[in-house]
Amino acid sequence: xxxxxxxxxxxxxxxxxxxxxxxxxxxxxxxxxxxxxxxxxxxxxxxxxxxxxxxxxxxxxxxxxxxxxxxxxxxxxxxxxxxxxxxxxxxxxxxxxxxxxxxxxxxxxxxxxxxxxxxxxxxxxxxxxxxxxxxxxxxxxxxxxxxxxxxxxxxxxxxxxxxxxxxxxxxxxxxxxxxxxxxxxxxxxxxxxxxxxxxxxxxxxxxxxxxxxxxxxxxxxxxxxxxxxxxxxxxxxxxxxxxxxxxxxxxxxxxxxxxxxxxxxxxxxxxxxxxxxxxxxxxxxxxxxxxxxxxxxxxxxxxx
Numbered sequence: 001x002x003x004x005x006x007x008x009x010x011x012x013x014x015x016x017x018x019x020x021x022x023x024x025x026x027x028x029x030x031x032x033x034x035x036x037x038x039x040x041x042x043x044x045x046x047x048x049x050x051x052x053x054x055x056x057x058x059x060x061x062x063x064x065x066x067x068x069x070x071x072x073x074x075x076x077x078x079x080x081x082x083x084x085x086x087x088x089x090x091x092x093x094x095x096x097x098x099x100x101x102x103x104x105x106x107x108x109x110x111x112x113x114x115x116x117x118x119x120x121x122x123x124x125x126x127x128x129x130x131x132x133x134x135x136x137x138x139x140x141x142x143x144x145x146x147x148x149x150x151x152x153x154x155x156x157x158x159x160x161x162x163x164x165x166x167x168x169x170x171x172x173x174x175x176x177x178x179x180x181x182x183x184x185x186x187x188x189x190x191x192x193x194x195x196x197x198x199x200x201x202x203x204x205x206x207x208x209x210x211x212x213x214x215x216x217x218x219x220x221x222x223x224x225x226x227x228x229x230x231x232x233x234x235x236x237x238x239x240x241x242x243x244x245x246x247x248x249x250x251x252x253x254x255x256x257x258x259x260x261x262x263x264x265x266x267x268x269x270x271x272x273x274x275x276x277x278x279x280x281x282x283x284x285x286x287x288x289x290x291x292x293x294x295x296x297x298x299x300x301x302x303x304x
Contacts, residue, residue: 032190035271037278037301039224039238041263043197045145045186047135048095053304058089062295068287070256082114083291087126103131106156111169122169126157144187151199153178160209176203176215195224195238211249216258218244226269236267236280261287267297276301 037056038044048054064083066076077083087109095101107126113119132150139145157173180201187194203215224238243260246253267280282295 032188034193034228034234035273035276036193036226036228036234037269037271037276037299039195039222039226039236040265040267040278040280040282040297040299041240042195042222042224042238043133043147043149043184044195045135045139045147045184047099047101047133047147048093050095050098052093052095054093054301055304056091056093056299056301058087058091058297058299060085060087060089060295060297062087062293064291064293066292068261068284068290068292070258070289072286072288074292078116080114081116082112084112086110099135101133103129103133105129105131109172113167113169115167118167120165120167120169122166122172124158124170124172127173128154128156130154139187144185147184149182149184149197149199151178151180151182151201153180153201153203155206159206174203174215175206175208175213177206178203178215182220191228193226193228195222195226197222212251214248216245216247218242232271234269234271236265236269236278238265239263240265256289259287259289261290265297274302 062085064077066074068074087107089105089107091103091105093101093103106128108124109126110121110123112121130152134148135145136148137143137146153176155173155175155177158170159173159175162168162170178201180199182197182199184195184197198219198221200217200219202217205212205214207213219242221241222238224236227235229235240263241261245258246255247257248254261284263282263284265280265282267278269276269278271277277300278298280297280299282293282297284290284293
């Protein structure tokens with residue numbers, strides 16, 4: 001008994017449909033790309049799009065609770081002494097091309113000290129920075145986003161002819177031009193994004209009150225983690241490190257002028273496409289020849 005021609009035709013058509021269905025690629029899963037203010041200090045690797053301008057103001061309130069001496073031992077401030085700072089920071093990024101951006105960073109600060117019954121206050125610009133960042137590799141599967149950084153610190157802060165009556169509050173910078181280079185990485189592991197960076201800088205010789213001074217080369221290194229929650233919220237945790245050897249004056253090494261520190265910073269953010277916010281707490285947990293500080297930081301990002 002022959003199978004009717006109609007049934008054979010239907011079987012043939014169904015077979016062709018199934019073959020075509022399997023041959024087609026599965027619909028691509030939508031890329032997970034949440035918006036946020038990023039981490040507090042750690043660079044995020046993606047750069048601005050061509051012609052895009054990103055403006056990010058920061059406000060810091062920093063209180064000094066003590067210091068770490070040349071051996072890394074903690075000493076609290078004497079009873080009755082106080083040291084604190086307000087700092088306003090403006091960070092801007094502009095996309096020259098889709099892979100190349102130029103950045104600028106400026107600081108204005110107000111320093112307050114009360115020591116042995118005497119008080120002092122100073123305000124002014126701190127040292128400023130210029131950056132050039134180039135996206136070398138975009139994130140793909142297990143390959144992280146990789147960006148190279150060129151840095152130039154400019155001596156816009158006061159660094160010499162300091163007034164002894166100001167108790168050090170009028171010291172705003174180092175006086176040296178510091179070129180440097182580095183890199184940063186970013187990688188998504190939904191619902192996390194990990195960021196890391198390292199920048200090596202090489203201060204140039206400067207005369208400070210007539211004394212030839214060369215600060216040692218230094219490295220900044222950072223590691224940050226973002227965890228994304230519903231409704232635009234995210235949590236942030238990062239660690240920031242800094243290491244610098246002894247400086248030299250008139251060619252001779254100056255003992256006990258090296259410095260290093262490690263800070264830990266948790267924070268919480270909220271973001272939408274129009275604007276992103278981050279509120280964080282920053283604490284210097286250990287160091288050498290540095291103040292032991294606690295800071296509260298608020299920042300926002302707006303893109304033009």
